[in-house]
Amino acid sequence: MVKASEPLHAPNGAGREEEADFDPSAPPPFKIAEIRAAIPSHCWVKNPWKSLSYVFRDVVAVTALLATALHFNSWFFWPFYWAFQGTMFWAIFVLGHDCGHGSFSNGSKLNSIVGHTLHSTILVPYNGWRISHRTHHQNHGHVENDESWVPLTEKIYKNLEPTTKKLRFTIPFPIFAFPFYLWNRSPGKEGSHFNPYSNLFSHKERKDVLISTLCWVTMFALLLYLSFVIGPIQMLKLYGVPYLIFVVWLDIVTYLHHHGYKQKLPWYRGKEWNYLRGGLTTVDRDYGWINDIHHDIGTHVIHHLFPQIPHYHLVEATKAAKAVLGKYYREPEKSGPIPFHLIKYLVNSLRQDHFVSDSEGIVYYETDPQLLRSSWTKFD
Numbered sequence: 001m002v003k004a005s006e007p008l009h010a011p012n013g014a015g016r017e018e019e020a021d022f023d024p025s026a027p028p029p030f031k032i033a034e035i036r037a038a039i040p041s042h043c044w045v046k047n048p049w050k051s052l053s054y055v056f057r058d059v060v061a062v063t064a065l066l067a068t069a070l071h072f073n074s075w076f077f078w079p080f081y082w083a084f085q086g087t088m089f090w091a092i093f094v095l096g097h098d099c100g101h102g103s104f105s106n107g108s109k110l111n112s113i114v115g116h117t118l119h120s121t122i123l124v125p126y127n128g129w130r131i132s133h134r135t136h137h138q139n140h141g142h143v144e145n146d147e148s149w150v151p152l153t154e155k156i157y158k159n160l161e162p163t164t165k166k167l168r169f170t171i172p173f174p175i176f177a178f179p180f181y182l183w184n185r186s187p188g189k190e191g192s193h194f195n196p197y198s199n200l201f202s203h204k205e206r207k208d209v210l211i212s213t214l215c216w217v218t219m220f221a222l223l224l225y226l227s228f229v230i231g232p233i234q235m236l237k238l239y240g241v242p243y244l245i246f247v248v249w250l251d252i253v254t255y256l257h258h259h260g261y262k263q264k265l266p267w268y269r270g271k272e273w274n275y276l277r278g279g280l281t282t283v284d285r286d287y288g289w290i291n292d293i294h295h296d297i298g299t300h301v302i303h304h305l306f307p308q309i310p311h312y313h314l315v316e317a318t319k320a321a322k323a324v325l326g327k328y329y330r331e332p333e334k335s336g337p338i339p340f341h342l343i344k345y346l347v348n349s350l351r352q353d354h355f356v357s358d359s360e361g362i363v364y365y366e367t368d369p370q371l372l373r374s375s376w377t378k379f380d
Contacts, residue, residue, distance in 0.1 A: 022327045024281070025266035025362045030324050032276045035305060038324045043313035048105035050312065054295065055095055055114060062088045069238060078237055086245020087293060089122050093250060094295045094311070100130035101137075101307040120215040122246060125182065127212035128193030132200050137307055140258075141278025143269040143356060143363060149186075149255050151267055151365065156188045157355035165371055169350050175251045176244070249294070256285055256342055257300045260349035261330060264364045272361035279305040280328045284318070285342060288335035301329060 065088065069081040098104040099115030112126075119126040132147050139145035143153065157165075164187070167173045182193045191198035194213045196206035227235040258281065265281045268274075285298040297303075299314040302321055309317055322329050333341055351372055353365035 024263070024328070025268075025277075028276060028280060028328055032305065035302075035321050035324050039302075039306070039309075039317045039320050043309055043317040043320070045313075046103060046105050046308075046310050048107065048110060051095075051098070051104045051310065052114075054312075055118070058088060058091050058095065062092070066238065078241075082237075082241045082245055085242035087249060087290070089242050089246035090249035090253075091294045092118050093122055093124065093246065094297050096124065096126060097133070097297075098295070098311055100126070100133060103308050103310045116212065116215050120212075120219045122243065123179075123216060123219060125193050125209070125212040125216045127205070127208040128200070129182070129212075131205055131209070132193060135200070137304060138275075139278070140275075140304055141266075141268055141281040142273045143267050146267075146278075147189075149258055150189070151356040151363075152187060152354070153358045154355045154366070155358050157368070160187060165354075165368070166374075169354060169371060171347055171350060174255070174350060175248045178247045178250050252342070252346060253285070253294075253297060255349075256346060257282055257304075259283075259353055259365075260342075260345035262345075266362050266364055267356055268362060270361050276305070280325075283330060284332040285339075286332040286335040287339045287342075288337055290339065298332065301325075 062085065065081060065085045069077065069085075095104070096115045096118035099111040099118070102108070102111055104111050104114060115130065116126045119129065135145075136147035139147065143151055152160075160168075168187075185191055185193075185200075191200045193200065194209075194216065196209040196213070198209075201209050223235065223239060226239075230238075261283050265283070267281065268277060279301070282301045282304045284301050287294065287298050291298060295311040296314050297311070299318050302309065302318045303311075303314055306317070318329075335341060352367045354368045354371060355366055356363040357366070
Protein backbone atom coordinates (compact mmCIF):
# COMPACT_ATOMS: atom_id res chain seq x y z
CA MET A 1 0.00 0.00 0.00
CA VAL A 2 1.15 3.54 -0.74
CA LYS A 3 0.73 6.58 1.46
CA ALA A 4 -0.51 9.15 -1.02
CA SER A 5 0.41 12.32 0.83
CA GLU A 6 1.94 13.93 -2.24
CA PRO A 7 0.09 16.60 -4.23
CA LEU A 8 -2.75 15.41 -6.42
CA HIS A 9 -1.71 17.89 -9.07
CA ALA A 10 1.87 18.99 -9.55
CA PRO A 11 2.32 22.43 -7.94
CA ASN A 12 3.65 25.29 -9.99
CA GLY A 13 4.13 29.03 -9.68
CA ALA A 14 5.21 31.35 -6.89
CA GLY A 15 4.26 30.52 -3.35
CA ARG A 16 3.88 26.76 -3.92
CA GLU A 17 6.91 25.88 -1.80
CA GLU A 18 5.46 27.81 1.13
CA GLU A 19 2.20 25.96 0.67
CA ALA A 20 4.02 22.61 0.65
CA ASP A 21 5.80 23.51 3.93
CA PHE A 22 2.52 24.36 5.65
CA ASP A 23 1.16 21.56 7.89
CA PRO A 24 -2.65 21.62 7.61
CA SER A 25 -2.98 19.21 10.53
CA ALA A 26 -1.25 21.55 12.99
CA PRO A 27 -3.67 22.96 15.58
CA PRO A 28 -4.67 26.44 14.38
CA PRO A 29 -3.36 29.46 16.34
CA PHE A 30 -6.87 30.94 16.59
CA LYS A 31 -10.19 30.04 18.17
CA ILE A 32 -13.52 29.67 16.43
CA ALA A 33 -14.74 32.69 18.41
CA GLU A 34 -12.12 34.83 16.63
CA ILE A 35 -13.48 33.76 13.24
CA ARG A 36 -17.03 34.48 14.41
CA ALA A 37 -16.02 37.95 15.64
CA ALA A 38 -14.48 38.82 12.27
CA ILE A 39 -17.73 38.21 10.41
CA PRO A 40 -20.01 41.29 10.16
CA SER A 41 -23.10 41.03 12.34
CA HIS A 42 -25.53 41.47 9.43
CA CYS A 43 -24.18 38.28 7.83
CA TRP A 44 -26.02 36.32 10.52
CA VAL A 45 -29.39 37.89 9.74
CA LYS A 46 -31.91 35.59 8.01
CA ASN A 47 -34.45 37.30 5.81
CA PRO A 48 -37.33 34.87 5.07
CA TRP A 49 -38.64 37.05 2.22
CA LYS A 50 -35.25 37.07 0.55
CA SER A 51 -34.96 33.31 1.02
CA LEU A 52 -38.43 32.82 -0.45
CA SER A 53 -37.48 34.98 -3.42
CA TYR A 54 -34.79 32.45 -4.30
CA VAL A 55 -37.37 29.67 -4.07
CA PHE A 56 -39.65 31.66 -6.39
CA ARG A 57 -36.77 32.23 -8.82
CA ASP A 58 -35.88 28.55 -8.96
CA VAL A 59 -39.48 27.33 -9.24
CA VAL A 60 -40.10 29.78 -12.10
CA ALA A 61 -36.96 28.53 -13.86
CA VAL A 62 -37.97 24.88 -13.43
CA THR A 63 -41.49 25.59 -14.69
CA ALA A 64 -40.25 27.60 -17.68
CA LEU A 65 -37.82 24.85 -18.67
CA LEU A 66 -40.56 22.24 -18.38
CA ALA A 67 -42.96 24.30 -20.52
CA THR A 68 -40.26 24.92 -23.12
CA ALA A 69 -39.40 21.22 -23.30
CA LEU A 70 -43.04 20.29 -23.82
CA HIS A 71 -43.38 22.95 -26.49
CA PHE A 72 -40.35 21.98 -28.57
CA ASN A 73 -40.27 18.24 -27.75
CA SER A 74 -37.30 17.75 -30.09
CA TRP A 75 -34.14 15.71 -29.72
CA PHE A 76 -32.14 18.83 -30.54
CA PHE A 77 -33.53 20.56 -27.44
CA TRP A 78 -33.67 17.67 -24.96
CA PRO A 79 -29.92 17.59 -24.06
CA PHE A 80 -30.02 21.31 -23.23
CA TYR A 81 -33.16 20.79 -21.16
CA TRP A 82 -31.60 17.91 -19.23
CA ALA A 83 -28.44 19.88 -18.39
CA PHE A 84 -30.28 23.02 -17.28
CA GLN A 85 -33.16 21.29 -15.51
CA GLY A 86 -30.83 18.91 -13.67
CA THR A 87 -28.83 21.93 -12.49
CA MET A 88 -32.03 23.60 -11.31
CA PHE A 89 -32.99 20.44 -9.38
CA TRP A 90 -29.60 20.77 -7.69
CA ALA A 91 -30.29 24.45 -6.89
CA ILE A 92 -33.63 23.44 -5.34
CA PHE A 93 -31.83 20.84 -3.25
CA VAL A 94 -29.46 23.52 -1.90
CA LEU A 95 -32.40 25.68 -0.76
CA GLY A 96 -33.95 22.68 0.98
CA HIS A 97 -30.55 22.05 2.55
CA ASP A 98 -30.63 25.62 3.91
CA CYS A 99 -34.04 24.92 5.44
CA GLY A 100 -32.52 21.91 7.22
CA HIS A 101 -29.80 24.08 8.72
CA GLY A 102 -32.24 26.78 9.80
CA SER A 103 -30.35 29.31 7.67
CA PHE A 104 -33.43 29.79 5.47
CA SER A 105 -35.37 31.57 8.24
CA ASN A 106 -35.80 31.70 11.99
CA GLY A 107 -39.21 30.04 11.66
CA SER A 108 -39.02 26.27 12.15
CA LYS A 109 -42.45 25.75 10.57
CA LEU A 110 -41.54 27.73 7.47
CA ASN A 111 -38.24 25.85 7.20
CA SER A 112 -40.04 22.52 7.52
CA ILE A 113 -42.79 23.31 4.99
CA VAL A 114 -40.41 24.70 2.37
CA GLY A 115 -37.80 21.99 3.04
CA HIS A 116 -40.31 19.15 2.70
CA THR A 117 -41.80 20.65 -0.44
CA LEU A 118 -38.49 21.25 -2.21
CA HIS A 119 -36.77 18.02 -1.21
CA SER A 120 -39.77 15.77 -1.80
CA THR A 121 -40.11 17.03 -5.38
CA ILE A 122 -36.59 15.76 -6.12
CA LEU A 123 -37.03 12.49 -4.16
CA VAL A 124 -35.01 13.41 -1.09
CA PRO A 125 -36.48 12.48 2.34
CA TYR A 126 -36.19 15.89 3.99
CA ASN A 127 -35.94 15.01 7.70
CA GLY A 128 -34.01 11.80 7.16
CA TRP A 129 -31.36 13.61 5.16
CA ARG A 130 -31.51 16.76 7.35
CA ILE A 131 -30.66 14.75 10.46
CA SER A 132 -27.81 12.79 8.88
CA HIS A 133 -26.45 16.00 7.36
CA ARG A 134 -26.51 17.59 10.81
CA THR A 135 -24.41 14.64 11.98
CA HIS A 136 -21.98 15.37 9.13
CA HIS A 137 -21.57 19.00 10.21
CA GLN A 138 -21.18 18.14 13.88
CA ASN A 139 -18.46 15.58 13.07
CA HIS A 140 -16.83 16.95 9.91
CA GLY A 141 -13.34 15.59 9.37
CA HIS A 142 -13.79 12.73 11.87
CA VAL A 143 -12.86 9.34 10.42
CA GLU A 144 -15.53 7.30 12.19
CA ASN A 145 -18.24 9.80 13.09
CA ASP A 146 -18.53 11.87 9.91
CA GLU A 147 -21.43 11.02 7.63
CA SER A 148 -20.63 12.36 4.14
CA TRP A 149 -18.09 10.53 1.93
CA VAL A 150 -16.51 9.02 5.05
CA PRO A 151 -13.03 7.51 4.56
CA LEU A 152 -12.85 3.73 4.63
CA THR A 153 -10.45 2.36 7.20
CA GLU A 154 -7.86 -0.09 5.91
CA LYS A 155 -9.63 -3.03 7.57
CA ILE A 156 -12.99 -2.22 5.98
CA TYR A 157 -11.35 -1.51 2.63
CA LYS A 158 -9.50 -4.85 2.53
CA ASN A 159 -12.74 -6.71 3.25
CA LEU A 160 -14.56 -5.16 0.29
CA GLU A 161 -15.20 -7.27 -2.78
CA PRO A 162 -13.04 -6.28 -5.79
CA THR A 163 -16.17 -5.28 -7.68
CA THR A 164 -17.26 -2.99 -4.84
CA LYS A 165 -13.86 -1.30 -4.85
CA LYS A 166 -14.13 -0.74 -8.58
CA LEU A 167 -17.61 0.72 -8.30
CA ARG A 168 -16.65 3.03 -5.44
CA PHE A 169 -13.48 4.45 -6.96
CA THR A 170 -13.96 4.39 -10.73
CA ILE A 171 -15.71 7.16 -12.68
CA PRO A 172 -18.61 7.33 -13.45
CA PHE A 173 -20.02 5.04 -10.75
CA PRO A 174 -19.36 7.21 -7.64
CA ILE A 175 -21.17 10.20 -9.13
CA PHE A 176 -24.42 8.23 -9.08
CA ALA A 177 -24.05 7.14 -5.43
CA PHE A 178 -26.55 9.42 -3.69
CA PRO A 179 -29.74 7.31 -4.09
CA PHE A 180 -27.86 4.24 -2.83
CA TYR A 181 -26.50 6.24 0.10
CA LEU A 182 -30.03 7.29 1.04
CA TRP A 183 -31.14 3.67 1.11
CA ASN A 184 -28.11 2.05 2.69
CA ARG A 185 -25.47 4.63 3.75
CA SER A 186 -21.76 4.00 3.23
CA PRO A 187 -19.69 0.80 3.66
CA GLY A 188 -19.08 0.18 7.35
CA LYS A 189 -22.24 2.05 8.39
CA GLU A 190 -25.75 0.68 8.81
CA GLY A 191 -29.18 2.23 8.49
CA SER A 192 -31.42 3.97 5.99
CA HIS A 193 -32.63 7.54 5.67
CA PHE A 194 -36.14 6.19 5.15
CA ASN A 195 -36.34 3.95 8.22
CA PRO A 196 -37.48 5.75 11.40
CA TYR A 197 -35.86 2.97 13.47
CA SER A 198 -32.46 3.34 11.81
CA ASN A 199 -29.56 4.00 14.18
CA LEU A 200 -29.15 7.31 12.36
CA PHE A 201 -32.05 8.68 14.40
CA SER A 202 -33.00 9.10 18.03
CA HIS A 203 -36.33 7.95 19.45
CA LYS A 204 -37.61 11.54 19.38
CA GLU A 205 -36.81 11.90 15.67
CA ARG A 206 -38.76 8.85 14.46
CA LYS A 207 -41.98 10.76 13.79
CA ASP A 208 -40.11 13.37 11.73
CA VAL A 209 -38.43 10.67 9.66
CA LEU A 210 -41.75 8.90 9.10
CA ILE A 211 -43.33 12.13 7.81
CA SER A 212 -40.48 12.64 5.34
CA THR A 213 -40.66 9.05 4.15
CA LEU A 214 -44.40 9.41 3.55
CA CYS A 215 -43.78 12.61 1.57
CA TRP A 216 -41.19 10.75 -0.51
CA VAL A 217 -43.58 7.86 -1.14
CA THR A 218 -46.32 10.32 -2.18
CA MET A 219 -44.02 11.99 -4.69
CA PHE A 220 -42.84 8.65 -6.04
CA ALA A 221 -46.45 7.50 -6.43
CA LEU A 222 -47.25 10.74 -8.29
CA LEU A 223 -44.36 10.13 -10.68
CA LEU A 224 -45.60 6.58 -11.31
CA TYR A 225 -49.10 7.89 -11.99
CA LEU A 226 -47.78 10.50 -14.43
CA SER A 227 -45.78 7.78 -16.16
CA PHE A 228 -49.05 5.98 -16.93
CA VAL A 229 -50.73 9.20 -18.04
CA ILE A 230 -48.07 10.60 -20.40
CA GLY A 231 -45.93 7.50 -20.86
CA PRO A 232 -42.72 6.28 -19.17
CA ILE A 233 -40.43 7.54 -21.96
CA GLN A 234 -41.83 11.06 -21.69
CA MET A 235 -41.48 10.98 -17.90
CA LEU A 236 -37.91 9.75 -18.27
CA LYS A 237 -37.15 12.71 -20.51
CA LEU A 238 -39.00 15.28 -18.39
CA TYR A 239 -37.98 14.08 -14.91
CA GLY A 240 -35.76 10.98 -14.93
CA VAL A 241 -32.74 12.35 -16.79
CA PRO A 242 -32.77 15.74 -14.94
CA TYR A 243 -32.93 13.77 -11.69
CA LEU A 244 -29.78 11.86 -12.68
CA ILE A 245 -28.04 15.13 -13.58
CA PHE A 246 -29.02 16.48 -10.15
CA VAL A 247 -27.52 13.37 -8.51
CA VAL A 248 -24.28 13.89 -10.45
CA TRP A 249 -24.12 17.52 -9.29
CA LEU A 250 -24.76 16.52 -5.68
CA ASP A 251 -22.16 13.75 -5.60
CA ILE A 252 -19.45 15.77 -7.34
CA VAL A 253 -19.94 18.93 -5.29
CA THR A 254 -20.21 17.18 -1.92
CA TYR A 255 -17.19 15.00 -2.67
CA LEU A 256 -15.02 17.95 -3.71
CA HIS A 257 -15.94 19.86 -0.55
CA HIS A 258 -13.85 17.37 1.42
CA HIS A 259 -11.52 15.69 -1.09
CA GLY A 260 -9.24 16.35 -4.00
CA TYR A 261 -7.29 19.38 -2.90
CA LYS A 262 -3.85 19.90 -4.47
CA GLN A 263 -2.18 18.73 -1.25
CA LYS A 264 -3.62 15.98 0.91
CA LEU A 265 -5.70 17.17 3.83
CA PRO A 266 -5.94 15.37 7.17
CA TRP A 267 -8.73 13.44 8.80
CA TYR A 268 -8.90 13.02 12.56
CA ARG A 269 -10.07 10.68 15.27
CA GLY A 270 -9.99 10.52 19.06
CA LYS A 271 -8.44 13.40 21.00
CA GLU A 272 -6.89 14.85 17.83
CA TRP A 273 -10.33 15.82 16.51
CA ASN A 274 -12.25 18.93 17.44
CA TYR A 275 -14.93 20.91 15.63
CA LEU A 276 -12.60 23.65 14.40
CA ARG A 277 -9.83 21.35 13.13
CA GLY A 278 -12.37 19.18 11.34
CA GLY A 279 -14.07 22.17 9.72
CA LEU A 280 -10.77 23.54 8.44
CA THR A 281 -10.29 20.48 6.24
CA THR A 282 -13.22 21.65 4.12
CA VAL A 283 -12.40 23.10 0.69
CA ASP A 284 -13.98 26.04 -1.13
CA ARG A 285 -14.61 25.60 -4.86
CA ASP A 286 -15.37 28.05 -7.65
CA TYR A 287 -18.06 27.10 -10.19
CA GLY A 288 -17.97 30.26 -12.30
CA TRP A 289 -21.40 31.60 -13.31
CA ILE A 290 -22.99 28.52 -11.70
CA ASN A 291 -22.06 29.92 -8.26
CA ASP A 292 -25.13 32.13 -8.32
CA ILE A 293 -27.41 29.42 -9.72
CA HIS A 294 -26.61 26.93 -6.97
CA HIS A 295 -26.59 29.56 -4.24
CA ASP A 296 -22.83 29.78 -3.56
CA ILE A 297 -22.70 26.29 -2.07
CA GLY A 298 -19.05 26.14 -3.20
CA THR A 299 -18.26 28.77 -0.53
CA HIS A 300 -18.11 25.95 1.93
CA VAL A 301 -15.54 26.51 4.69
CA ILE A 302 -17.51 29.21 6.49
CA HIS A 303 -20.74 27.32 5.81
CA HIS A 304 -19.29 24.30 7.58
CA LEU A 305 -18.10 26.25 10.59
CA PHE A 306 -21.25 28.38 10.81
CA PRO A 307 -24.14 26.65 9.00
CA GLN A 308 -26.57 29.24 10.42
CA ILE A 309 -25.31 31.90 7.99
CA PRO A 310 -27.68 32.34 5.00
CA HIS A 311 -26.19 31.44 1.64
CA TYR A 312 -26.51 35.02 0.36
CA HIS A 313 -24.04 36.20 3.03
CA LEU A 314 -21.45 33.42 2.66
CA VAL A 315 -19.18 35.20 0.18
CA GLU A 316 -18.99 38.34 2.33
CA ALA A 317 -18.51 36.30 5.51
CA THR A 318 -15.69 34.34 3.90
CA LYS A 319 -13.88 37.51 2.79
CA ALA A 320 -14.09 38.86 6.34
CA ALA A 321 -12.81 35.61 7.89
CA LYS A 322 -9.77 35.20 5.66
CA ALA A 323 -7.62 37.50 7.79
CA VAL A 324 -8.11 35.17 10.76
CA LEU A 325 -7.90 31.88 8.85
CA GLY A 326 -4.60 32.69 7.09
CA LYS A 327 -3.12 29.61 5.42
CA TYR A 328 -5.90 27.44 6.82
CA TYR A 329 -8.10 28.98 4.15
CA ARG A 330 -7.31 27.66 0.68
CA GLU A 331 -8.24 30.06 -2.09
CA PRO A 332 -10.29 28.19 -4.71
CA GLU A 333 -8.94 27.91 -8.23
CA LYS A 334 -10.90 30.25 -10.49
CA SER A 335 -13.31 28.60 -12.89
CA GLY A 336 -13.96 29.26 -16.53
CA PRO A 337 -17.55 29.53 -17.79
CA ILE A 338 -18.03 25.83 -16.98
CA PRO A 339 -16.06 24.30 -14.06
CA PHE A 340 -14.20 21.70 -16.12
CA HIS A 341 -11.07 22.40 -14.05
CA LEU A 342 -12.56 20.39 -11.18
CA ILE A 343 -12.70 17.15 -13.17
CA LYS A 344 -9.00 16.45 -12.71
CA TYR A 345 -9.26 16.81 -8.92
CA LEU A 346 -12.29 14.54 -8.76
CA VAL A 347 -10.78 11.81 -10.94
CA ASN A 348 -7.30 11.87 -9.42
CA SER A 349 -8.70 11.83 -5.88
CA LEU A 350 -10.88 8.81 -6.63
CA ARG A 351 -7.83 7.08 -8.15
CA GLN A 352 -5.62 7.73 -5.12
CA ASP A 353 -7.74 8.28 -2.01
CA HIS A 354 -8.77 4.75 -1.09
CA PHE A 355 -8.47 4.23 2.66
CA VAL A 356 -6.95 5.56 5.88
CA SER A 357 -5.09 3.99 8.80
CA ASP A 358 -7.14 1.96 11.27
CA SER A 359 -5.77 3.58 14.41
CA GLU A 360 -3.73 6.79 14.12
CA GLY A 361 -5.15 10.07 15.43
CA ILE A 362 -4.18 12.12 12.36
CA VAL A 363 -4.49 10.26 9.07
CA TYR A 364 -4.17 10.95 5.37
CA TYR A 365 -5.61 8.96 2.52
CA GLU A 366 -3.50 6.06 1.28
CA THR A 367 -3.53 4.37 -2.11
CA ASP A 368 -4.07 0.74 -3.08
CA PRO A 369 -1.45 0.31 -5.85
CA GLN A 370 -3.31 -2.63 -7.36
CA LEU A 371 -6.48 -0.59 -7.78
CA LEU A 372 -4.44 2.37 -9.02
CA ARG A 373 -2.81 0.26 -11.75
CA SER A 374 -6.17 -1.06 -12.90
CA SER A 375 -7.74 2.40 -13.13
CA TRP A 376 -8.39 3.63 -16.65
CA THR A 377 -8.78 7.28 -15.68
CA LYS A 378 -5.92 9.69 -15.10
CA PHE A 379 -5.65 13.46 -15.30
CA ASP A 380 -2.22 15.10 -15.11
